Amino acid sequence: MEAIQTAALKPRDYASDQEVKWCPGCGDYAVHSAVQKAFADLALKKDQVAIISGIGCSSRFPYYMDTYGFHTIHGRAAAVATGVKLANPSLSVWVMTGDGDALAIGGNHFIHAQRRNIDMNMVLFNNEIYGLTKGQHSPTTAKGKVLKSSPLGTIENTFSVGELCLGAGGQFYARVPDTDVKLMAQVMTEAYRHKGFAMIEVLQNCVIFNDKTHAQITGKESRALNQLVLEHGKPMIFGANSEKGIRLNGLELEVITLGQGGMGINDVLVHDATNKSNILHTMLVQMRLPEFPVALGVIRRAQSSVFDQDFLAQSEAQKSNTPFKGLNDLFHSGNTFQIN
Amino acid sequence: MPTRESPPSWPSDNPNGPIVNSFTKLENHPPEQDLALTANVKGRVNKQVNSVVVKFAGDSGDGMQLAGSLFTETTAIKGNAIATFPDFPSEIRAPQGTVAGVSGYQIHFGASGVHSPGDAPDVLVAMNPAALKANLQQLKPACTILCDKDSFAKRDWEKAGFDSNPLEGDLLADYQVVPAPITTLTKGAVAGLGLDNKAADRCKNAFTLGMVFWLFSEPLDQSIKFFRQKFKKTPEIGEANVLAIKAGYNYALTMEVIKATYTVLPASKAPGVYRNITGNQATAWGFLAAAAKVGKDLFLGSYPITPATDIMQELAKHKWAGAKVFQAEDEIAGITSAIGAAFAGNVAITTTSGPGMALKTEAIGLAVMAELPLVIVNVQRGGPSTGLPTKTEQSDLLQAIWGRNGESPLVVLSASTPSDCFDWAFEATRIAVEHMTPVVLLTESYIANGAEPWKVKTLEQMPEIQAGQLPPTDGSWKPYDRDCHSLARKWVPAGSPGLQHRIGGLEKDQFSGCVSHNPNNHEAMVAIRRDKVDRVADRLPDQKVKGKNASKLLVVGWGGQFGILFGAVSELQQEGYDIAITHFNYIHPLPKNTASIFARFQKILVCELNNGQLAKYLRATFPQFNFQQYNKVQGQPFKVSELKNAFVQQLQEA
Numbered sequence A: 001m002e003a004i005q006t007a008a009l010k011p012r013d014y015a016s017d018q019e020v021k022w023c024p025g026c027g028d029y030a031v032h033s034a035v036q037k038a039f040a041d042l043a044l045k046k047d048q049v050a051i052i053s054g055i056g057c058s059s060r061f062p063y064y065m066d067t068y069g070f071h072t073i074h075g076r077a078a079a080v081a082t083g084v085k086l087a088n089p090s091l092s093v094w095v096m097t098g099d100g101d102a103l104a105i106g107g108n109h110f111i112h113a114q115r116r117n118i119d120m121n122m123v124l125f126n127n128e129i130y131g132l133t134k135g136q137h138s139p140t141t142a143k144g145k146v147l148k149s150s151p152l153g154t155i156e157n158t159f160s161v162g163e164l165c166l167g168a169g170g171q172f173y174a175r176v177p178d179t180d181v182k183l184m185a186q187v188m189t190e191a192y193r194h195k196g197f198a199m200i201e202v203l204q205n206c207v208i209f210n211d212k213t214h215a216q217i218t219g220k221e222s223r224a225l226n227q228l229v230l231e232h233g234k235p236m237i238f239g240a241n242s243e244k245g246i247r248l249n250g251l252e253l254e255v256i257t258l259g260q261g262g263m264g265i266n267d268v269l270v271h272d273a274t275n276k277s278n279i280l281h282t283m284l285v286q287m288r289l290p291e292f293p294v295a296l297g298v299i300r301r302a303q304s305s306v307f308d309q310d311f312l313a314q315s316e317a318q319k320s321n322t323p324f325k326g327l328n329d330l331f332h333s334g335n336t337f338q339i340n
Numbered sequence B: 001m002p003t004r005e006s007p008p009s010w011p012s013d014n015p016n017g018p019i020v021n022s023f024t025k026l027e028n029h030p031p032e033q034d035l036a037l038t039a040n041v042k043g044r045v046n047k048q049v050n051s052v053v054v055k056f057a058g059d060s061g062d063g064m065q066l067a068g069s070l071f072t073e074t075t076a077i078k079g080n081a082i083a084t085f086p087d088f089p090s091e092i093r094a095p096q097g098t099v100a101g102v103s104g105y106q107i108h109f110g111a112s113g114v115h116s117p118g119d120a121p122d123v124l125v126a127m128n129p130a131a132l133k134a135n136l137q138q139l140k141p142a143c144t145i146l147c148d149k150d151s152f153a154k155r156d157w158e159k160a161g162f163d164s165n166p167l168e169g170d171l172l173a174d175y176q177v178v179p180a181p182i183t184t185l186t187k188g189a190v191a192g193l194g195l196d197n198k199a200a201d202r203c204k205n206a207f208t209l210g211m212v213f214w215l216f217s218e219p220l221d222q223s224i225k226f227f228r229q230k231f232k233k234t235p236e237i238g239e240a241n242v243l244a245i246k247a248g249y250n251y252a253l254t255m256e257v258i259k260a261t262y263t264v265l266p267a268s269k270a271p272g273v274y275r276n277i278t279g280n281q282a283t284a285w286g287f288l289a290a291a292a293k294v295g296k297d298l299f300l301g302s303y304p305i306t307p308a309t310d311i312m313q314e315l316a317k318h319k320w321a322g323a324k325v326f327q328a329e330d331e332i333a334g335i336t337s338a339i340g341a342a343f344a345g346n347v348a349i350t351t352t353s354g355p356g357m358a359l360k361t362e363a364i365g366l367a368v369m370a371e372l373p374l375v376i377v378n379v380q381r382g383g384p385s386t387g388l389p390t391k392t393e394q395s396d397l398l399q400a401i402w403g404r405n406g407e408s409p410l411v412v413l414s415a416s417t418p419s420d421c422f423d424w425a426f427e428a429t430r431i432a433v434e435h436m437t438p439v440v441l442l443t444e445s446y447i448a449n450g451a452e453p454w455k456v457k458t459l460e461q462m463p464e465i466q467a468g469q470l471p472p473t474d475g476s477w478k479p480y481d482r483d484c485h486s487l488a489r490k491w492v493p494a495g496s497p498g499l500q501h502r503i504g505g506l507e508k509d510q511f512s513g514c515v516s517h518n519p520n521n522h523e524a525m526v527a528i529r530r531d532k533v534d535r536v537a538d539r540l541p542d543q544k545v546k547g548k549n550a551s552k553l554l555v556v557g558w559g560g561q562f563g564i565l566f567g568a569v570s571e572l573q574q575e576g577y578d579i580a581i582t583h584f585n586y587i588h589p590l591p592k593n594t595a596s597i598f599a600r601f602q603k604i605l606v607c608e609l610n611n612g613q614l615a616k617y618l619r620a621t622f623p624q625f626n627f628q629q630y631n632k633v634q635g636q637p638f639k640v641s642e643l644k645n646a647f648v649q650q651l652q653e654a
């Protein structure tokens, strides 16, 4: 892999010399750490990485990394990144975006990036709010929330990032909380290794405008029961003592307690992230509190045709088939005529 | 870096440049003569003419565009100068038999005087009453009208809005009407092949084309070759077309109602290899040539839109040549993917038309701010909004120059003729890459779809394009360091070893390249971006004038109306009028000698297909001059006759 280098860099070697300007306590800091850790774990060459962002708090990310970086315009990062990848397919391309950037103004590019399955990684910082414009509702803001642009409470239904991703043909979807740098870094490593579009939703806390929006999932007391961290090939168990599991009852998922009602570990579903069918992945994505824990980790990681590879393959195939030796040949092809 | 001696499209002074073939040696030709009449053996009259205008008109499903382009090809191969004007409704199959659904293809060809597709046809092919009705207002006296008698039933002429059968009254008394039972004869000609009714009917255009070929003593071989090639997979259809075209030719030969045939003298063109080319094809090829000169792959991010789509479709055929064509999910992704590709080191372009241009606006601003090379092609059509998708207009000029938020300067160029789109696409790329700026290239439906013979160029004939060297990797380079002459920053593609850096849409410190909101720095950066674009003019050739000794009236034009304007002025010059023309291809910045040209004339008349956009821009730039306007906003190109009238009037008032 061209993007991997030999001389080991430490995580902090990937940070740029710019002062990081997110609010103190913002979840973005943890994502920044996780990205640096993942890059160091993968031993990526700094000059073989391009980080592309749109607009929003999270989109300042490229300035804080010592890689190639492009801070573009609102919503368009995925489209810019597509051009970057097609122009130089050997680059490791990362899109840093937020819920407003990716799902509202950039919704069109979001779904088409999933559909095309181009080989790049998107980290979506989902804080369920517009931070940079100071607190308006986004497509993921909980219904009923009172905000400056919804003083009577929002009446909007929400997008689920995971459902949208899978519904649009996404082949890789992971969900991670900003409280778990290790899990974030691990998921990012998997995303890098995955051939195709890899979508990572980070449940990110905005301390200023939407504090504790993910607290039920990430809180110290509740997290054992409210998080199901999935691992490919492992049973879906959770709880402080791994006493809970998920089983398929008919066409529905169900939480069971091991050792109760005749239920044992053999009743628990084993996670298959690579299943081509996304039905079960979608059901896992849809698990919501309080009936279910929230599924985290890599929920889907399936193989499919990869856009940039097919794009290159067509060019290569045509190069070996073309009747033209060069452009001069093309210009003189077909119906030309000589005037003397 | 090389400096061009002369702007690419100026015909008279630039023998190596993109010569507009129809103007070659224009000065050497005598003024257009009256028709020389010679009787031929059959008692018919054979007219020798310098040039002639033919128009094919029918339902949009009648194959008139194909008939027109096949006729064009044959006359071009013979060495005629040519200008064409395809004119069609925006619906793919507009209501049959109605005037709104008429599709037309006009060709002007000949030895000299071919500056435009011609104001009005000498020969009109009308496949139905609607086609006749649509063209009735603009026929030359004694025009020959070939029509399909079979499609002039009561129902047909009523649908077209006639009160009676136009072939029967004296409505057409001034014309040479040739009513032929084309439908019946075509079916008869292909009867032996056992085609169904519909397939047989589709050969009507071939039959008609055969008649027209006979009228001009033109050979059929080229078209026969075409039909056999095109229908390789369905040879019976190919054969049917061949039979039909031959039958049409033979029918015309034996039909006494045709009173005159024409012999069109060939043009005296510069020797060389030629081919017919449309503006969109030439644009696509110009970009291929430019990318090859830069030595990088070409990336096109685009979204289908009339009348620009052909550029994308042409380039999509040439992946072998390193063309990366990405059909994006929308106009915005079209340009933003191109911006990403520029960041990663491809020669990046995006193609669109007016409405798409509006959608790309914010992203163009990003390219201005990030100072990346990018060419944005706007094949203009009638606006605003969806406007007239298939019709021509020049009303996006001010949008191109000024239509962005902030102080957002960029380079604006325009092409003049179908074939010189090649050179202007090339020149746009050169400027974008050498000056690290977005460039808007304006073409228009009229030249994008129009075709003319192009003297084929080779890569060796094209100037070099300098993408510059990569900076040192010792940490001394900053992303917004600049060339002290051009003020261009360096193009350092993402992935270049040891040169990782960050750019973006936020204002940057002029020295460190880091984000900066410093008030004085912002003002300095605004000035730098302006000066960088202004300095493009330092290396541009002088603006030219045709009419060295004239001082009374200067005609000013831009873009694709060049041929028509040039033709009108040339004719008046030959008639002895004190008139000159200057035509702009470099629009922003303007060539440095522009003011000195204006200063020479008593009157300046700016002619454009809009409400006066170049005129407004010139007034803002040169408040010391008085600019008069001649405008037309009908979705149609200028006519030579209307221009001549307007110019003469101006001269008389002067």
Ligand code: SF4
Pocket (backbone or CB within 6 Å): A021, A022, A023, A025, A026, A027, A028, A057, A127, A131, A132, A205, A206, A207, A208, A209
């Ligand atoms: S506003 Fe919220 S999301 Fe933005 S930097 Fe501050 S805490 Fe983070």
